[in-house]
Amino acid sequence: MSPKATNITWHAGSVSAETRERLLNQRGCVVWLTGLPGSGKSTIGRALERRLAASGHAAYVLDGDNVRHGLNSDLGFSPTDRDENIRRVGHVAAMLADAGLIAITAFVSPYRAGRARARKLVPRGRFIEVFCGAPLSVCQHRDPKGLYRKARQGKLTDFTGVSAPYETPREAELVLDTAAMNVSRCVRAIENALRRRRLLSPTRRRAGKKSARAEPSAAGTSAQGRPRRA
Numbered sequence: 001m002s003p004k005a006t007n008i009t010w011h012a013g014s015v016s017a018e019t020r021e022r023l024l025n026q027r028g029c030v031v032w033l034t035g036l037p038g039s040g041k042s043t044i045g046r047a048l049e050r051r052l053a054a055s056g057h058a059a060y061v062l063d064g065d066n067v068r069h070g071l072n073s074d075l076g077f078s079p080t081d082r083d084e085n086i087r088r089v090g091h092v093a094a095m096l097a098d099a100g101l102i103a104i105t106a107f108v109s110p111y112r113a114g115r116a117r118a119r120k121l122v123p124r125g126r127f128i129e130v131f132c133g134a135p136l137s138v139c140q141h142r143d144p145k146g147l148y149r150k151a152r153q154g155k156l157t158d159f160t161g162v163s164a165p166y167e168t169p170r171e172a173e174l175v176l177d178t179a180a181m182n183v184s185r186c187v188r189a190i191e192n193a194l195r196r197r198r199l200l201s202p203t204r205r206r207a208g209k210k211s212a213r214a215e216p217s218a219a220g221t222s223a224q225g226r227p228r229r230a
């Protein structure tokens with residue numbers, strides 16, 4: 001989306017993303033959890049954040065319900081509002097990653113196009129889409145917030161899985177059967193995926209040592225919106 005305003009000028013910084021990453025001894029990235037309501041995104045996101053913090057990594061969870069209390073409190077659940085919800089979150093996550101953090105997002109994010117757009121905002125290899133793939137029947141049975149029940153009773157409209165669609169990922173880096181795997185197994189699987197991609201520091205003992213990091217050249221747009229050079 002091009003900016004509405006025309007009288008704006010990009011102001012480049014003089015501290016690079018690489019410098020920020022060196023300071024943090026990790027590589028900024030986005031772990032994008034997607035799935036039906038009740039599939040476990042928030043639970044896994046928080047558990048992953050705890051595990052990463054325990055190994056000395058700076059991570060931050062953007063949780064769907066929480067973000068709707070503040071930044072996105074003006075949005076509802078119509079297709080247009082859902083789209084805008086994910087557009088904004090994609091940008092915030094990209095900025096956190098640019099700051100060198102491991103941004104973990106826990107949003108239903110039902111549309112493929114919205115997820116693909118968020119992916120394009122970060123450098124290649126820095127977006128880990130994780131499909132929390134518990135079947136609808138399991139999510140409905142769990143119903144941790146009682147919302148499936150309300151939706152079935154017709155007390156809630158536009159509810160994903162009942163009266164609104166969910167588009168299953170086709171390009172997820174990781175598919176977790178969150179009905180068959182317990183939370184810690186899911187978290188370990190994500191941690192391994194991050195490690196395989198060299199997004200985590202090998203060990204904290206090596207903090208301060210010069211680490212070999214290949215900086216992928218990024219296509220798309222920079223975290224704050226400016227078109228990147230490919």
Ligand SMILES: Nc1ncnc2c1ncn2[C@@H]1O[C@H](COP(=O)(O)OP(=O)(O)OP(=O)(O)O)[C@@H](O)[C@H]1O
Pocket residue numbers: 035036037038039040041042043044064065106107108142144145177178179181182183186
């Ligand atoms: N392997 C698992 N991973 C995640 N959650 C699990 C798992 N097994 C059981 N659960 C339970 O499933 C429920 C998942 O609820 P959670 O709020 O995390 O879902 P959500 O995907 O964030 O839903 P919403 O989109 O409504 O926010 C929790 O009660 C959690 O304890």
Ligand SMILES: [Mg+2]
Pocket residue numbers: 041042043063064065106
């Ligand atoms: Mg949640």
